[in-house]
Amino acid sequence: MSKKTEAGPDFEKTLAELEKLVSNLEEGDLSLDESLSGFKRGIELTQQCQAVLDNAQQTVEQLTDNDDEESLKPFDPDA
Numbered sequence: 825m826s827k828k829t830e831a832g833p834d835f836e837k838t839l840a841e842l843e844k845l846v847s848n849l850e851e852g853d854l855s856l857d858e859s860l861s862g863f864k865r866g867i868e869l870t871q872q873c874q875a876v877l878d879n880a881q882q883t884v885e886q887l888t889d890n891d892d893e894e895s896l897k898p899f900d901p902d903a
Contacts, residue, residue, distance in 0.1 A: 835876045842869040 845866050849859060887899060 835873060838869055838872050838876075842866060842873065845869065 849862050
């Protein structure tokens with residue numbers, strides 16, 4: 825099984841689910857319980873997306889930081 829599968833849904837799928845959820849919440853047709861449940865799920869999805877973005881930013885910074893030769897680390901896509 826690949827690491828991407830083990831880590832859960834990929835970024836694009838998570839973002840698409842979040843966008844659909846936001847759209848449903850904005851329509852205002854949900855009950856209070858459904859809205860609260862959707863809001864909770866939205867927070868979870870936002871945190872997942874943010875974690876992926878943070879990891880991507882860290883990878884880019886490692887790959888582009890040429891000023892500090894001592895802090896360069898070998899690229900590990902599974903890290």
